[in-house]
Amino acid sequence: MNKSVHLVADIGGTNARFAYVIPGSDELLGIKIFPCADFPLFIDAIRAYTDQSDFEFVDKICLAVAGPVESDWIDLPNNHWAFSRTELQTSLAASVSIINDFGAQVLSINQLCESELKWLGAPRPKGGQVMAVLGPGTGLGVSAMMPSGFILPSEAGHVAFAPVNNHELNLLKTLWQRYERVSVERILSGMGLANLYWANCQLDGVERELTAPDITAGARAGDEYCVRTVNDFCAILGSVAGDVALMTGANDGVYLSGGILPRILDLLDEDIFRKRFNSKGRFSGICQNIPLAIVLAEQPGLKGCVEALKKGVE
Template sequence: MHNPTQAIYIVADIGGTNARFAWVRADKRDLNGIEKFPCADFPLFVEAVRAYINRGHAESVAGICLAVAGPVEQDWIDLPNNHWAFSRRELEQQLGMPVTIINDFSAQVLSIAALREDALHWIGEPRPATDQPGVTAVLGPGTGLGVSGMMPSGEIIPSEGGHVGFAPTTRHQSQLLDVLWTRYERVSVERLLSGMGLANLYWANARLLGQEKELPAPEVTTGARAGDTLCVQAVKDFTDILGAVAGDTALAMGAYKGVYLSGGILPQMMDVIDVNDIRRSFEFKGRFSPLCAEIPLAIIVAEHPGLVGCAQALKSS
C-alpha cells in the first residue's frame, strides 16, 4: 500500500471502448492500481474518474494526465469513438486538480522510450540506431485507427492519419473498395484497420462471393483460428493493408528511425496474423522499397503503453 501522505498522479488512457486508469507517485513513474472500466458504464467521463478514485487507489491526488482518442488542441474534448465530451477547464473544477490532456497516440509514441525489449515484437532485421536522431511513428488499430509521430527533439507530431483515404495496392483490394463504396461514401483506412475494419473486410469478402454475411471483429479472429475461409481472408486483407499503411506513414512522416504498430487489436491477433505479410506490404513502395526495407518495424505487445506514455508526459512536464 502506498503512503497516503505522498502526492500521486492519476494517469488514464481513454479509448473508444474502455478507459484504463492507474496511479503513479510524484517521484516515480511505475504504474500502480491498474483498472479498466467500460466507457458505456458511465454517462459522463468525470463519473469514471470518480469511480476510480473511490476504489481507494488514490487518497491524495495532485493531478491527472489523460490520453484521449481524439483532437486535444481545444478546451472542449469530444471523443469521436465514444459518447464522452467535456471541457478541460470544467473537469479541473469538478475534480479540484490540474488536468493534462494528450492524444492517445501521442501517449503511444511517448511510451516507446520507456518500453522494455520484451514489450516489442520486431518484424524483420532493421533496428533503431540509438546514436542517430530521426522521426519515429506509431500507428495502430483499436476502436479506431490512431497515428502519431515524434521529432528528434521529442516534439510530438499531431495527426489524424487514420482518416486518410484508403488506396488499394492489389486488384483484390480494389474490388473490396468497390464493395465498401456501397456502404460508405468515403472509405478511410480506419474503415479497414480497426474493430469495425475487420468486420467490414469480412462483409466485403462475403459480398464478393455473392453472400450477405456480417460478423463482429472478435468472431472474425476466432473464425480465422478455426480455419474459416472468409475469416482467414479478412485477417489476411487486414494484415496486408496494415503493412501498406504503415509504410505510407513512414514515407509521409519521414519516420526512418522506426515505425511501431500498437492499438488494442494486434496483441490479440498475434497467433493468426503473418508478420511477414506486414513487412512485405510495408516495403512494397516501388522506387522507395529499398528505403523502407531499412526502416525498423515492430509491434508493441506491452499491455498498457498508453498509461506508460501518460506517465512519461508527466515526467517531462
Template sequence: MNKPVHIVADIGGTNARFAYVQADSNELLGIEIFPCAEFPFLRDAIRAYMERGHVDLIDEICLAVAGPVESDWIDLPNNHWAFSRAELQQSLDASVSIINDFSAQVLSIDTLSGADLKWIGTPRPADIQQHVVAVLGPGTGLGVSAMLSTGEILPSEAGHVAFAPTDEHECDLLKVLWQRYQRVSVERILSGMGLANLYWANCRLAGFERELTAADISAGAHAGDKYCLRAVNDFCAILGSVAGEVALMMGATDGVYVSGGIIPRLIDLLDEDLFRRRFDEKGRFREICAEIPLAIMLAKHPGLQGCVKAINVNKYRNMRS
C-alpha cells in the same frame, strides 16, 4: 493513499484505463479498466476509480484521449464523453493535462523493454533517436502519431486518409465498401469496425450476405473459418502497406511501431514475411523502407506509460522555465 499522487488515464473509444504513480516514481500502480459505456460522464469514471480505494488525493491527472486536444472543450469522436478541461480541473481540484492518445503511444516507445516489442524484419533502431519515429494502431479507430528527435510530437489524423488498393482483390473490396461508404478511409478497414467491414465485403464477393463482430471474426479465424481467415489476412496485409505509407508521410526513418488492441490478438495469424513485404514495397522508395525498423508493440499499457512520460516532461520543462 494519504499522499497526493498522479493519476494517468488512457481513454479510447471502448475502454478507459486508469493507473496512478507516486511522486518521483514511474511504476504504474492500481491499474483498472472501465468500459466507457458504463459511465455517463468522464468525471464519473474518475470518481469510480478513486472510490475503488486506490487514490484519495490527486496532485495531477494526465489524460490521453482518442480525439483532438487543442481546445478546452474535448469531444471524443468514438464515444459519448465530452468535457471541459477547465471544469474538470476545478471539479477534481487538481492540475489536469490532456494529450492525444497516440501522442501517449509515441511517448511510451523509449520506456518499452525487449519483451514489449516484436520486431518484423532485421532492421533495428539506433541507440539514440536522430530522426522521426511513428506509431499507428488499429483499435476502435485508427490512430497515428510521430515524434521528432527533439521530443516534439506531431499529432495527426492520418487514420482518415483514403484507402489505396494495391492489387485486384483490394480493388474489388473497395468497390464493395463503396456501397456502404461514400469515402473509404483506412480507418474503415483498419479498426474493429474495419475488420467487420472486410469480412462483410469478402462474403459479398463470394455471393452471400453475412456480418460478424470483430471478436467473432478473430475467434472464427483461430478456428479455421475460411472467410474469417480471409478478412484477417486482408487486414494484416493492408496494415503492413499503411504502416509503410506512414513511414513515408512522416519521414519516420528511425522506426514505425504498430500498437492497438487488435494486432496482439491476431499475432499468431500474422504472416510476418508478407507484413514486412507490404511495408517495404513502395516503388522508388523500397530501399529506404527496407531499412526502417518495424515492430509490433506488445506492452499491455503503453498509453499509461506515455502519460507518465508526459508528466515527467512537463515537470522538466517547468523546472527550466
C-alpha cells in the same frame, strides 16, 4: 495513503484505463479498466476510480484521449464522452493535461524493454531520428515524435484507403455501398474487420455479418471468409504502416500498437506484412531499412502519460 499522487488515464473508444503514480516514480499502481459505456459522463468514470482507490489527494492528472486535443472542448469520435478540460480541472481541483492517445503511445516507446517489442525484419533503431506509432483498436491511431521530443499532432487514421491490387479495389468498391468515403480506419479497426468480412462475403454474393472476435475465432478454425478477412487486414495494415513511415520520415522505426494486433499474432504472416511495408516503388529501398516492430507491452498508453507528466507535455 496521505501523500498526493499523479493520476493517469488512457481513454479509448471502448475502455478507459486508469492508474496512479507516486511523484518521482514510474511505477503504475492501482490499474483499473472500466468500459466507457458504463458511465454517461467521463467525470463519472474518473470519480468511480478515485472512490475505489486508496490515495487521498490527486495533484496532477494526464489524460490520453482518442481524438483531437487542440481545443478546450474534448469530443471523442469513437465513444459518447465529451467534456471541457477547464471545467474538468475545476471540478477535480487538480491540474489536468490532455494529450492524444497515440501521442502517449509514442512517448512510451523509449521506456519499453526488448521483451516488450516483436521486431519484424532485421533493421533496428539507431537513435536521433523520427519514430512513429500506429495501431488498430476501436479506431486507428497514428502519431510521430521528432528527435527533439516534439509530438506531431495527427489524425492520420482518417486518410483515404488506397488499394494496391484488384482484390482490394473490389473491396473498396463494395465498401462504397456503406460509406461515401472509405478511410483506413473503416478497414483497420475492430469495425474494420467486420467491414472487411462483410465486403469479402458480398464479393461472392453472400450476405453475412460477423463481429471482430468471431472473425478471428473463425480464422483460427479455418473458415474461408474469416481467413481471407484477417489476411486482408494484415496486408493492408502493412501497406499503411509503410505509408506512415514515408509521410513522417520515421527512419527510427514504425511501432504497431493498439488492442487488436497482440491478439492475432498467431494469424499474422510476418513475411507478407514486411513485404507490404517495404513495397513503396521508388522508395522501397528506404522502407527496407526502417525498423518495424509490434508493441507487446501492457498499458503503453498509461506509461506514455507518466512520461508526459515528467516532460511537461500538454
